[in-house]
Amino acid sequence: MRYENQMLEPCPEERNQTAKMGPRSSPGLSRLSILLLIVCSTYGFCIGHTEKPGAVAPTSQTESESAAVKRPVTVADSIEMTQLGDPSYAGGAPSKGIVAKFSPDGKRFVVVLKKGNLDHNTNDYSLILFETSTAFQSPEPNVLLSMSSSSNRPAIQNVLWLDDNDTILFLGEHPGEHTQLYSVKCSSKELKKLTNHPTSLTSFVATASGDKVIYGAENPVSTFFTGSSRTGIVAQHQQLSDLIKGETESNDYTLFIRQNGNEAENKIETQGRIENPGIEMSLSPDGTHLLLQTEVRTIPPAWGEYQEKFLQTFAQQAASPDTETAIYQYEVADTRMGASHVLVDAPISLFGSELAWSADSKSVVVAGIYLPLNVENPAERALRKASTFLVEFNIANGDFIVISHDDLRLLQWDPGANTVTCDVGRLDSLNGKATPKAYFRKSGGTWSKGSAPAQAATPPLPDIVLEEDVNTPPRMFAIDPPTGRRSLLMNLNPQFENLVFAKVEAVNWKNSFGEQIKGGLYWPVDYVAGRKYPLIIQTHGWDPDRFWMDGLYTTAFAARSLAGKGYFVLQADDIDPNLMDTPKEVPHAMATYESAIDFLARRELIDPNLVGIIGFSRPCVYVSYAMTHSKHHFAAAVIADGPYGFSPYMVLANANPAAVAEVERQYGGPPFGKGLRKWLKIAPDFLMDRVATPLRVQAIGPSSLLGEWPWLTGLSRLNKPVELLYIPEGVHILEKPWDRIASQQGDVDWFDFWLKGEEDPDMAKAEQYKRWRELRSLATKAAPGIHAQ
Numbered sequence: 001m002r003y004e005n006q007m008l009e010p011c012p013e014e015r016n017q018t019a020k021m022g023p024r025s026s027p028g029l030s031r032l033s034i035l036l037l038i039v040c041s042t043y044g045f046c047i048g049h050t051e052k053p054g055a056v057a058p059t060s061q062t063e064s065e066s067a068a069v070k071r072p073v074t075v076a077d078s079i080e081m082t083q084l085g086d087p088s089y090a091g092g093a094p095s096k097g098i099v100a101k102f103s104p105d106g107k108r109f110v111v112v113l114k115k116g117n118l119d120h121n122t123n124d125y126s127l128i129l130f131e132t133s134t135a136f137q138s139p140e141p142n143v144l145l146s147m148s149s150s151s152n153r154p155a156i157q158n159v160l161w162l163d164d165n166d167t168i169l170f171l172g173e174h175p176g177e178h179t180q181l182y183s184v185k186c187s188s189k190e191l192k193k194l195t196n197h198p199t200s201l202t203s204f205v206a207t208a209s210g211d212k213v214i215y216g217a218e219n220p221v222s223t224f225f226t227g228s229s230r231t232g233i234v235a236q237h238q239q240l241s242d243l244i245k246g247e248t249e250s251n252d253y254t255l256f257i258r259q260n261g262n263e264a265e266n267k268i269e270t271q272g273r274i275e276n277p278g279i280e281m282s283l284s285p286d287g288t289h290l291l292l293q294t295e296v297r298t299i300p301p302a303w304g305e306y307q308e309k310f311l312q313t314f315a316q317q318a319a320s321p322d323t324e325t326a327i328y329q330y331e332v333a334d335t336r337m338g339a340s341h342v343l344v345d346a347p348i349s350l351f352g353s354e355l356a357w358s359a360d361s362k363s364v365v366v367a368g369i370y371l372p373l374n375v376e377n378p379a380e381r382a383l384r385k386a387s388t389f390l391v392e393f394n395i396a397n398g399d400f401i402v403i404s405h406d407d408l409r410l411l412q413w414d415p416g417a418n419t420v421t422c423d424v425g426r427l428d429s430l431n432g433k434a435t436p437k438a439y440f441r442k443s444g445g446t447w448s449k450g451s452a453p454a455q456a457a458t459p460p461l462p463d464i465v466l467e468e469d470v471n472t473p474p475r476m477f478a479i480d481p482p483t484g485r486r487s488l489l490m491n492l493n494p495q496f497e498n499l500v501f502a503k504v505e506a507v508n509w510k511n512s513f514g515e516q517i518k519g520g521l522y523w524p525v526d527y528v529a530g531r532k533y534p535l536i537i538q539t540h541g542w543d544p545d546r547f548w549m550d551g552l553y554t555t556a557f558a559a560r561s562l563a564g565k566g567y568f569v570l571q572a573d574d575i576d577p578n579l580m581d582t583p584k585e586v587p588h589a590m591a592t593y594e595s596a597i598d599f600l601a602r603r604e605l606i607d608p609n610l611v612g613i614i615g616f617s618r619p620c621v622y623v624s625y626a627m628t629h630s631k632h633h634f635a636a637a638v639i640a641d642g643p644y645g646f647s648p649y650m651v652l653a654n655a656n657p658a659a660v661a662e663v664e665r666q667y668g669g670p671p672f673g674k675g676l677r678k679w680l681k682i683a684p685d686f687l688m689d690r691v692a693t694p695l696r697v698q699a700i701g702p703s704s705l706l707g708e709w710p711w712l713t714g715l716s717r718l719n720k721p722v723e724l725l726y727i728p729e730g731v732h733i734l735e736k737p738w739d740r741i742a743s744q745q746g747d748v749d750w751f752d753f754w755l756k757g758e759e760d761p762d763m764a765k766a767e768q769y770k771r772w773r774e775l776r777s778l779a780t781k782a783a784p785g786i787h788a789q
Helices: 012-021 030-038 075-079 240-245 301-305 309-315 380-388 426-430 494-500 559-564 585-602 620-629 646-652 656-665 676-684 699-715 735-757 763-782
Strands: 108-117 123-130 142-149 156-161 165-173 180-185 192-193 202-205 212-218 253-259 264-270 281-283 289-295 328-334 339-342 353-359 363-369 389-394 402-406 407-414 419-424 437-443 447-452 463-469 472-479 486-493 504-510 516-522 533-538 566-571 608-616 638-640 694-700 722-727
Touching: 030 192, 075 735, 108 309, 108 735, 123 156, 123 165, 156 202, 165 202, 202 281, 202 339, 202 608, 212 281, 240 699, 281 566, 301 309, 309 656, 353 407, 363 407, 380 472, 389 463, 389 722, 402 437, 402 447, 407 426, 419 426, 463 646, 504 585, 516 585, 533 585, 559 566, 566 585, 585 608, 585 620, 608 620, 608 735, 638 735, 646 656, 646 699, 656 676, 694 699, 699 722, 722 735, 722 763
Parallel strands: 533 566, 533 608, 608 638, 638 694, 694 722
Antiparallel strands: 108 123, 123 142, 156 165, 165 180, 180 192, 202 212, 212 253, 253 264, 281 289, 289 328, 328 339, 353 363, 363 389, 389 402, 407 419, 419 437, 437 447, 463 472, 472 486, 504 516, 516 566
């Protein structure tokens, strides 16, 4: 799903995992508004205690220290790791694939890299330039540009070459600035700031010459309080957190056109809402038309007949034009007039869509789109309900030609061979799996399936790929396609030679429902045969082809750091996507964790009495359900930015009916009347009296705080050990180094304290342990089974 910090994400940053599992990510408390004012800082804090910057930003390791004896990985090592700067890679996109942007003539290419800077609480980005002719000669990387971001946004993104083969356009920012459009010359390294928009730009497209640029920008913050002293504020579809703040940072974005270097910008009016900051759009080669995805404001009733499960869920909601619908359509904008119209009266699949323009800009091929249901033929209507299509649309009149109704992911439309190339199997392709290709060729007005086009006479460009696996850190290689010759371009992290890494084993086990589960087991770096170790279960995905320092995401997870402290860490895969949004989803997830404990206990690797668990985003409900229903006792737990249950339901239902509709599918209806009986038996927030696990809750942003708040108040009222960490200005997948330290290092300390009785001697953490010792004393009095082992 495309909304952030909501009940059932994954949010936009998780959309690569969404391809696997389907779409995603107490009112009236008078003191809450006061709390929000108190905590508006850039540092995460625990309720009752505010960390000072020095406590959450340890200095980097010196060169002399790093050259000494090898040591285990720390959270700081993870933050300071160099990786691809593409946000989709950090969010779980497959690592094997093209990672470079070539100039139009193929003679140069660039790669964007990033690393965290703990000293300055920034993420430092570099644009690295290579000459293609020397790619197989071990060239020294040429740093074309370096920029740093103090926000949650990338400092360098959306890199685009112009047809002069020298100029690169990109979105960038310096610390404390909004994201703007920049250009840089490869020949001179001259950097120019091309826009000075009052808010941050989020995405852009441009013609090959750069004479026309279209960019999306954040809408300004608006206030609710203007003129309210006399009339008050009528609440309808506003977010509760926005009303408490008195202002809203709109989730809507606006498109602007800028032409011929003129600083004036003209607005493009769209029919639907632009809700995604990374606006998915494509400009025709002649620059006259823009095709973009917008969120439907009012869902046509007929769309509920499409058989895609999540489309049905969202289409059945009686949403108003002011609420989020989570269903998207294509619009065509005329860049000369600034107006747009809907391409076709049908939605885009929630599993994604691609497009490719014809060379003459008169038509576009689109994949992953449904077709209108206004047909008489019953067989054709049934096909349109069940399938997405690969279609060519005429831009002038909207007429279309169906190319295929197979499950395809569009890769390219080669104008020379007049051939469209697709991967067969959309989800497999999105997840980086090898898939067969399908080729379609147009003759006259008809498309037909054909064979692969003949290879071009000119030598192909080298493939620039990032190679890694679960036990091998990422390195960048150049590969010659005809011969397979390989050359190492960059070892991204040579400092890893001074670290001891946990061995990671791919494991399989069956849960009590007979389902085969996959995961990755990080072994303690100090493993001694015969000894039983504590276990930490991390949730929300597994990929054996990725080298993960933390786990799939940076929020809450800290796999290698925990393994370096003497834990087994199990990274558990997500459940079968067919179970999503059904009453089976949460019990099956709990069964996955229970069976994993039994599996590792049978191997005599772990102490089943010393098990911790971390839930992030959607799996927060799995973890909280396990704490209140499982046959196993968890010695400590963390749930991070996944508000789910009665209170979040009531907070979000007015503004986001699509989100709460997913919850209702799991519980069999809304929590009212007879439906409430089911909630009372199942929903964890009605069963807090069963919790016998010290719980660390992480709330990111005001909306998340409202959803997580009942865990703090409920467990505190029951005299149970609970702590809430609030990160006011973080994002769902944490970016800022100090936010990550607060989240990830805090979790490492939390598990050390509850599972091993250990405390970090760092005096900056003295208040933290004083607070936790009080929680342990409280827990021991209330329930003797809860204490450090």
